[in-house]
Amino acid sequence: MAEKNKKVNYSNAWFALAITRIGLGFVFLWAFMDKMFGLGISTPPAGSCVAGVSPTAGFLTAAGEGSGPFAGLFSIIAGQPWVDWLFMGALLGVGLALILGIGLRVAAVAGTALVVMMWAALLPVKSNPFIDDHIIYALIMIVFALSPRRVSLVNQWLAIPIVKKNPWLW
Numbered sequence: 224m225a226e227k228n229k230k231v232n233y234s235n236a237w238f239a240l241a242i243t244r245i246g247l248g249f250v251f252l253w254a255f256m257d258k259m260f261g262l263g264i265s266t267p268p269a270g271s272c273v274a275g276v277s278p279t280a281g282f283l284t285a286a287g288e289g290s291g292p293f294a295g296l297f298s299i300i301a302g303q304p305w306v307d308w309l310f311m312g313a314l315l316g317v318g319l320a321l322i323l324g325i326g327l328r329v330a331a332v333a334g335t336a337l338v339v340m341m342w343a344a345l346l347p348v349k350s351n352p353f354i355d356d357h358i359i360y361a362l363i364m365i366v367f368a369l370s371p372r373r374v375s376l377v378n379q380w381l382a383i384p385i386v387k388k389n390p391w392l393w
Contacts, residue, residue, distance in 0.1 A: 237370075237371060237373045238373075238374075240366070240367070240370050240373075241324070241372075241373050241374035241375070242374075243363065244321050244322075244324065244367050245321065245322050245374070247321050247360065247363060247364070247367075248317075248318050248319070248320070248321030248322035248323075249318070249322065250318075250360075251314050251315075251317045251318030251321065251334070252314070252315070252318030252319065252322065253318075254314050254318075255311060255314035255315045255318055257271075258271065258272060258278040258311065258314070259271060259272045259273060259278075259311065260272075260273055261273070261274060266278075272307075272311065277301075277302040277304075277307050278307055278310055278311055279300075279301060279302060279303075279306050279307050279310050280301050280302030282301075282341075282344065283297045283298070283300060283301035283302070283306070283344060284297075284298065284301040284302070286298075286301075286344035286345065287299070287301055289346075290347070291343070291344065291345070291346035291347060292343075292346060293343050293344065293346065297344050310337070313333050313334065313336075313337045314337075316329075316330065316333060317330045317333055317334040317337065317364075321334075321364075321367065323375060323376045323380075324372045324373075324374065324375020324376060324377050324380075325375065325376050325377055325379075325380035326380065326392055326393070327364075327367050327368045327372065327393070328368050328390075328391055328392070328393055329391065329392060330364065330367075330368070331364040331365050331367060331368035334360070334361070334364045335361040335364055335365065338357040338358070338360045338361050338364075339357065339358070339361055341357050342355060342357035342358055342361075345357070377393075380393075381393065
């Protein structure tokens with residue numbers, strides 16, 4: 224019965240958050256590197272950006288041919304250069320922000336927008352009618368933006384004058 228009165232020590236939860244943040248950052252950074260250079264895991268070298276292939280055309284074209292509510296929109300924007308640039312920029316920026324622990328507010332907004340759009344492109348989701356890994360990633364990024372940062376370059380980031388003056392960059 225004495226264990227009921229024990230308090231849980233959450234003082235080391237920051238470590239789990241930091242490891243999870245860095246791990247999710249590598250998910251985004253890996254996706255960028257693979258699509259940019261065709262590292263041969265998901266993207267063959269001949270299908271990479273450096274080989275001149277659109278990183279969004281295949282996924283969005285398939286989404287546009289599907290039965291989801293946004294199929295028409297995705298077929299229109301599939302392979303557009305501005306979509307490719309935004310997609311690749313988001314993968315790189317969100318990945319680096321999460322790994323370095325800086326600019327997490329911007330990264331949370333951009334990363335959430337990216338993964339929610341990817342989720343919308345997959346509608347109707349086959350494995351679960353409401354939620355999948357994209358939504359979980361979005362929720363986790365919001366937690367990171369609202370959590371204290373350790374194992375990061377946040378102190379150096381916050382010392383930059385433009386960042387000091389603009390809290391949305393924190």
